[in-house]
Amino acid sequence: MHEDYINIILADDDEDDRLFFSDAFDELKITTRVKTFNDGVYLMDYLNSEGTVLPNVLFLDLNMPRKSGLECLQEMKKNDKFKDIAIAIYSTSASEEDIEKTFVMGANIYIKKPNDFKTLKKVLEEVVTINWQYYTNGLNKDNFLLRL
Amino acid sequence: MPTRILNKSWLIKSIFFISAFVILVIGGTTYKKIEDLSQSSALLTKTYKTNVELEKIFSHLKDAETGQQGFIITNDPIYLEPYHTGRENINYSFAELKVLGSDNTTLQNNLKELNILIDKRMEYFEKAFRFSSVGNYEDQNFNENFSNGKKLMDTIRVKIKGMIDSENQLLNKRQQTYDSDLKLTPMFLYMVLLLSLVLMFLTYSKIISDLKKIKSANEQLEIFKESTEQSEIIGKQGNWIWDIEESTFIYSDNLYRLLGEEPQSFKPTLDNFLNFVHPEDLEKFRKDIDRMMTYADLSFIHYRIVQKNGATKHFKACAKLHKNVDGKKQLLGITTDITDEIEHFKTLEERNLELERNNKELSAFNYVASHDLQEPLRKIQTFLSRFEDKEASKLSDSGVLYVDRIKNAATRMRMLIDDLLQFSRTNKADKAFEVADINTLLENAKLDLAESITDENAIIASNHIPSIKVIPFQIQQLFSNLITNSLKYKSNDRTPEIRITYSKVIASEEPRILRPKKPYYHKIKFSDNGIGFDNKYAENIFVLFNRLHNKHEYSGTGIGLSICKKIVENHQGFIFANGKPNIGATFTIYLPFL
Incomplete structure (x- = not known):
């Protein structure tokens, strides 16, 4: 039964965003298991603890207290254990600098948080249904930022 | 100029030696000539004397003959007087002639012959006396003796005449030599004198012209010195020369002024200079000076000095090792007062720091x-x-209406924030210029706007544009903004059309480019068939937040075209708008050849 679920994790310090995120997956007709964490420290503690089921896709906010999204990304890329997780950057801003930096550090996709709920649902559906292996092979700096 | 004069001194030297030589030659030749003259004159006198003596001999002989004849006729011994004295005188003359002819072998031989003839004649005289003393005049021997005496007398006459002739010939020859000597000597002396005068004149004129040159060179030096002094004062510079071996210094007047002292008011020595050097810089200064002496060329050294009134000045000095004419090592140096420069630099640095802070604040605000x-x-x-x-x-x-209004307000707020962000991010700092295919950038811009282009059925046609050195994403943004602008202000009566044309132009031929920074520009023109605008707003439309239309008619923030202007200005280019109401608008972009 486990294998039929897509495991999804969101690390975001913003309560509202976590709510939108969970609501969006609730309304989508995809069988997913969504876990959310309040910041990078909670996230990494969870990922590093034994017996944890690693997520298929990890959504990572950049601006978080205690441990930022960038720090989490850095730690995960150092550890071979996490190499199969697709990492989606999930941020309010889409500044050139952030996009460039996260691409170089090995994130798989960059999502600018949408302004309305319908778009949010569309974006999340698209991202969780991506064939990551195929997508990652053709990844470059231009298609790194998700455009809808 | 002075070196040229120095080099020419060999000319004067050689003229001097030639002149000295000529004068020596004149002296020598004159001595020789006078010697020759006196010799010729002595020879002449000798010849004359010889002739006179010969004449005397013949005349004495004649006297003797006459005396003999008188005696024979009268038998009076008184007539024998001239005969006796004649004989004596002839002997005197012979002695004289022997002295005179000591260097003349022909004369000596002739004299010997003459002597023999005279002796024979005398013998005939004696015989004749013997005959006459017995009165035997009819004797044949007497007659024979008499006639022989007569014949001998003729021979003697001929002989003496021949001798006188040959002496005369010698005399003539000597006279000629003497005459020619006499004639040539003054001529020669005159010529030589003339030559030495010419040489003297040459030397004189050479010295005078050199003196003139030296004088004018001196004048130029004086002018040069004056202008150097002025430029030293204006440029706040001082010169110094350091004779390393003798450890002596020469300071220029302005170096004293830079130290805050009266020109040449103290002895220029190293120790006296060290008194002015700032105590903190003293050790470094000494090391620098040592290095200056070791290496021929030295980069600038920096140090501070303290004037007597307490003012601290920043100095910069450099020096070059130089060997003077005598091969002595000299250090030629220039010292400059750079206090003003340093103060300006400090102010500039402070301002730069302030600007940097402001920029940081701005980017923080952006974030x-x-x-x-x-x-x-x-x-x-x-x-x-x-x-x-x-x-x-x-x-x-x-x-429902209120919710709708809230939604519109929020959308507008988002547009404003997005556009403002876009505007503030459009700056040149650390954006790399690269040669980019402008056609691709245009296609990318069209791709970004594909949805609205399709919605409006808009036609966008463009020429081929060459690759240009630009900040690529900014140019794409520029195209995107211009197309968006054209689509937004489309005419409702017709299908929107945007024509993009390219040409290469010379700045001076484009009247709208007032202060071109480069000679050649790329000219890219966007023309549409939209609602256009009144041309009096052609400049206003680029001003931030400036809108020609009410926001209920056309959505927009009034930032889009301001961003266009900023992008073009980042590229040192120009953008101009031209509008005709209800016909269309044209935006012309000029980008320089970088």
Whole structure:
């Protein structure tokens, strides 16, 4: 039964965003298991603890207290254990600098948080249904930022 | 100039030696000539004397003959007087002639012959006396003796005449030599004198012309010195020469002034100079001076000095090792007062720091605007969309209207924030210029706007544009903004058309480019068939937040074209708008050849 679920994790310090995120997956007709964490420290503690089921896709906010999204990304890329997780950057801003930096550090996709709920649902559906292996092979700096 | 004169001194030297030689030659030749003259004159006198003596001999002989004849006729011994004295005188003359002819062998031989003849004649005289003393005049021997005496006398006459002739010939020859000597000597002396005069004149004129040159060179040096002094004062520079071996210094007047002292008011020595050097810089200064002496060329050294009135000045000095004419090592140096420069530099540095701080604050503000300001807005919008989805059906008509108004306001707020961000991010700093295919950038811009282009059925036609050195994403933004602008202000009567044309132009031939920075420009023209605008707003439309239309008619923030202008200006280019109401608008971009 486990294998039929897509495991999804969101690390975001913003309560509202976590709510939108969970609501969006609730309304989508995809069988997913969504876990959310309040910041990078909670996230990494969870990922590093034994017996944890690693997520298929990890959504990572950049601006978080205690441990930022960038720090989490850095730690995960150092550890071979996490190499199969697709990492989606999930941020309010889409500044050139952030996009460039996260691409170089090995994130798989960059999502600018949408302004309305319908778009949010569309974006999340698209991202969780991506064939990551195929997508990652053709990844470059231009298609790194998700455009809808 | 002075070196040229120095080099020419060999000329004067050689003229001097030639002149000295000529004068020596004149002296020698004159001595020789006078010697020759006196010799010729002595020879002449000798010849004359010889002739006179010969004449005397013949005349004495004649006297003797006459005396003999008188005696024979009268038998009076008184007639024998001239005969006796004649004989004596002839002997005197012979002695004289022997002395005179000591260097003349022909004369000596002739004299010997003559002597023999005279002796024979005398013998005949004696015989004749013997005959006459007995009165035997009829004797044949007497007659024979007499006639022989007569014949001998003729022979003697001929002989003496021949001798006198040969002496005369010698005399003539000597006379000629003497005459020619006499004639040539003054001529020769005169010529030689003339030559030495010419040489003297040459030397004189050479010295005078050299003196003139030296004088004018001196004048130029004087002028040069004066102008150097002026430029030293204006440029706040001082010169110094350091004779390393003798450890002596020469300071220029202005170096004293730079030290705050009266020119040449103290002895220029190293120790006296060290007194002025700032105590903190003293050790470094000494080391630098040592290095100066070791290496021929030295880069600038920097140090501070303290004037007597307490003012600290910043100095910069450099020196070059030089060997003077005598091969002595000299250090030629220039010292400059750079206090003003350093103070300007400090002010500039402070201002730069301030600017840097301001820039940091601005980028911090950018971050706040992009992140912190957008986040609550995004939530308002998302919650609104949730509210609409779930609760709209429960609202009254006015409730729906209010929600709609809130939505519009939020959308506008987002547009404003996005555009402002775009504007503030459009700066040149650390954006790399690269040669980019402009056609691709245009295609990318069209791709970004594909949806609205399709919606409007817009036609966008463009020429081929060559690759240009630009900040690529900014040019794409520029194209995107211009197309958006054309689509927004389309005419409702016709299908929107945008024509993009390219040409290469010379700045001076484009009247709208007032102060070109480069000679050649790329000219890219966007022409549309939209609603256009009154040309009196052609400049205003680029001003931030400036809008020609009410926001209810056309959405927009008034930032899009300002961004266009900023991008073009980042590229040192120009952008101009040209509008005709209801016909269309044209935007012309000039980008320089970099």
